[in-house]
């Protein structure tokens with residue numbers, strides 16, 4: 001259902017922006033644009049990356065004998081494992097995603113506000129956010145947001161004056177949108193060897209390795225896997241789908 005912007009003027013709302021937003025919207029204007037639409041506060045989900053990484057690290061530390069660890073912040077991967085590789089479902093890490101951790105943070109920081117996640121994909125909207133409805137009140141995809149801006153005559157060319165995020169993310173967190181750039185290998189190093197970590201957003205490679213994992217015949221133990229090519233820069237709700245993935249990655253890295 002389409003997001004009704006009228007409610008933004010009836011109570012406080014926080015917009016939580018996924019790091020890949022820079023592919024579709026200008027980093028120096030997006031806060032002004034969202035506040036013009038009616039949001040009270042605008043925060044970067046990138047802030048939640050470190051929180052999610054810390055929780056994952058703690059989980060691996062306390063389950064060091066577990067055979068595999070499959071990251072669970074991509075809902076499409078979670079659905080793939082549950083549906084096609086149910087034998088591996090027990091290795092899915094507890095659902096700790098930057099979106100969820102940031103929503104918990106916002107619940108404390110802005111206790112009277114409703115929380116809206118601004119998403120590069122439909123999977124976060126239709127799968128993951130629905131499982132966390134106690135934290136996330138609504139989800140708007142990038143393409144839906146572009147439509148809302150258009151309907152409300154909020155033009156990218158307008159000078160909104162530079163406005164800072166109410167909560168900013170760190171550089172490493174902003175890179176989370178790109179497969180393999182969230183420093184997962186770095187934070188895992190004390191616990192796992194390089195050759196035990198699979199970082200991939202190539203669905204063929206992912207399927208191949210999950211099949212091998214079912215047979216127990218694999219040296220990888222940690223799967224940092226995302227279903228869209230290049231990571232969340234490849235999300236299906238991104239407006240600039242014609243932009244080559246390499247250029248989308250460049251935009252994210254420039255903003256990090």
Ligand code: SF4
Pocket residue numbers: 073074075076077120121122123124226227228231232233234235236
């Ligand atoms: S990899 Fe794609 S489907 Fe998975 S969370 Fe990122 S944008 Fe969504």
